[in-house]
Amino acid sequence: MSDESGTQDIPAGFPAGGPRPEPIRFFGATWVNHDNGYALRRVGAATGSLAAAVASCLILRFAYEGLQIADTGSFVTVLVIAMFAICSALAFRNTWDGFGRRPDPDRQASLRGLLAIGFVGSLLAYFFRSLIEAPGEKLHREEFEAARREYEKRGARRTGNPSKKKRRR
Secondary structure (H helix, E strand, C coil): CCCCCCCCCCCCCCCCCCCCCCCECCCECCCCCCCCCHHHHHHHHHHHHHHHHHHHHHHHHHHHHHHHHHCCCHHHHHHHHHHHHHHHHHHHHHHHHHCCCCCCHHHHHHCHHHHHHCHHHHHHHHHHHHHHCCCCHHHHHHHHHHHHHHHHHHHHHCCCCHHHCCCCC
16 A cells, blocks of 8 residues: 555556556465566465464363363363364365455354364465465456456446537437
């Protein structure tokens, strides 16, 4: 955003009045033309999400060891492991699906606790998607292209300023 005018900076190659690409976290608008360090950002996003997933697994390992030290019994241990595994799988699937379509806000609100427990699955989904494209790029590209087509279609119908049109008598 420009400080002087209060308007968004328009990336090169986009009409001033036309649709603007929606920025993606960590990528900005570089996903449109794959410029300004897009490949480096993808490598960074993949590396960062994998490192975060590994660190999270180490923290979960400490929690598991804490359960062993507390001698809570095998039932509680199996229950905790199953909870993290199931929640991670559901979080992975939910995050992966979120890259292809806009998530329903009500459903997201109801799954918030489950997704928080399964954070490792979300990190892994982000890692795997970063290997293919910027996470959410396909969805954003489809929406941007549709908006661009609609804008061009609207602009093609109108020619000139209607107020300067000569009237027939």
